[in-house]
Amino acid sequence: MVKFSRYYEGKTKALVLSYDDGQETDRRMVETLNYYGIKATFHLNAGNLGRQGYLGPEDAALYRGHEIAAHTYSHPHMLQIPEEARLMELWRDRERLEEIWGNIVDGFSYPYGEYDGRLKSLMEAVGFSYARTTDSRYDFRLPEDFYAWHPTCHHRENCIGLAEKYLEYDYREGLSVFCMWGHSHNFQREGNWEVLEQFCRLMGKREEIWYCTMGEFVRYVRGLGALQTSLRGDLVYNPTDQRLWFEREGRLVRIEPGERKTMEERL
Ligand SMILES: [Zn+2]
Numbered sequence: 001m002v003k004f005s006r007y008y009e010g011k012t013k014a015l016v017l018s019y020d021d022g023q024e025t026d027r028r029m030v031e032t033l034n035y036y037g038i039k040a041t042f043h044l045n046a047g048n049l050g051r052q053g054y055l056g057p058e059d060a061a062l063y064r065g066h067e068i069a070a071h072t073y074s075h076p077h078m079l080q081i082p083e084e085a086r087l088m089e090l091w092r093d094r095e096r097l098e099e100i101w102g103n104i105v106d107g108f109s110y111p112y113g114e115y116d117g118r119l120k121s122l123m124e125a126v127g128f129s130y131a132r133t134t135d136s137r138y139d140f141r142l143p144e145d146f147y148a149w150h151p152t153c154h155h156r157e158n159c160i161g162l163a164e165k166y167l168e169y170d171y172r173e174g175l176s177v178f179c180m181w182g183h184s185h186n187f188q189r190e191g192n193w194e195v196l197e198q199f200c201r202l203m204g205k206r207e208e209i210w211y212c213t214m215g216e217f218v219r220y221v222r223g224l225g226a227l228q229t230s231l232r233g234d235l236v237y238n239p240t241d242q243r244l245w246f247e248r249e250g251r252l253v254r255i256e257p258g259e260r261k262t263m264e265e266r267l
Contacts (some may be wrong), residue, residue: 002233004224005175006245010252011210012171015203016041016217018132018151018181020071020109022048022055025184030062032196036204041214043071043109043132046096053185057100067213069107070094070128079114086119090126107215109181110134115148123147130218132181140166140176146218151179155195156186163202171208177217178203220244227255236261 007014017040019029026042033040042063050056060068072078073092081089090108097105106129110119113134123131130146136153143149153162159180166178180199187193203209212220223240230236238244238255245254248263255261 001249002229002236003247004227005171005247006252007175007210008212008216008220008245009210010245010254012208013166013169014177014210014212014217016177016179016212016214018043018109018179018214019184020111020181021045021075021183021185022071023053023183023185024055025188026055027059027062028193029184029187029196030066032193032200034065036200037211038200038204039066039211039213039216041067041069041107043069043107044093044097045071045073045075045111046093046100047074049096049100060100060102063101067107067215068097068101068103068105069109069214070097070105071109072111075111077112077114078110078119079116083118083122087122087126090122090128094126094128106130107213107218108132120147129222130214132179132214134181136181138162140169140178142175142177142221149179149214151181152177153180155180155182155199159195159199160202163199167202167206175221179214234263236263 019040020043022042022044048054070093072089078086094105106127108123108128109132130149132149132151135150136157137150138153140152153159169176187196223242223244226240228237236255237260238257241257243256245252
């Protein structure tokens with residue numbers, strides 16, 4: 001039987017970090033993450049770039065190796081403004097961030113975690129492939145809906161205890177992800193950068209974990225979902241442009257973009 005239980009390079013677990021607002025404290029956060037080889041997604045408000053306490057357009061290089069994602073242009077309460085203004089907030093943020101980053105920006109997080117069905121329905125129209133909420137679920141399940149991606153926890157919410165639990169999680173139970181969110185300025189204001197250090201020491205540099213951005217995660221999981229298999233599971237076709245991994249009869253299999261794989265039946 002074919003089992004979709006593996007991530008990039010056959011890894012069995014995934015860690016994503018989702019940090020909002022783009023304040024100057026992102027510098028220290030990125031430095032720490034880089035040391036431990038952990039990737040993150042940073043959700044920025046283009047309208048705040050360069051304001052006091054925030055990073056500016058010239059700091060885009062800081063995020064190299066990580067992901068820059070959108071968070072609206074001016075961080076309004078989106079449910080309190082007209083739909084046209086909502087669209088403008090999404091559009092302007094994406095446009096400006098793409099300009100300074102020189103890359104496609106297709107991720108989003110809801111300011112104040114506020115969203116409704118109408119706002120969610122705009123995500124796809126503006127070209128976002130996922131949108132994160134602030135509704136922590138304290139588990140490691142994959143999002144059922146990438147446009148309402150509920151994280152595992154805020155770093156304030158016993159992230160060390162949850163990380164220990166994740167390390168013990170048996171990947172054969174099903175694909176899982178640890179998604180932590182917050183703001184780097186929380187560490188500064190609350191004087192607890194050691195929480196980030198401790199988290200990274202525990203979760204970083206592990207063989208079984210795929211350290212990816214949210215965008216990379218979504219693309220990979222959608223890629224797995226696009227794999228076509230014969231009913232008997234002896235034929236697998238990869239119609240995507242990505243290299244993907246899965247298990248068959250307990251063995252790790254890699255399939256190249258566009259490859260059609262015939263697998264021998266095990267007797
Ligand atoms: Zn925010």
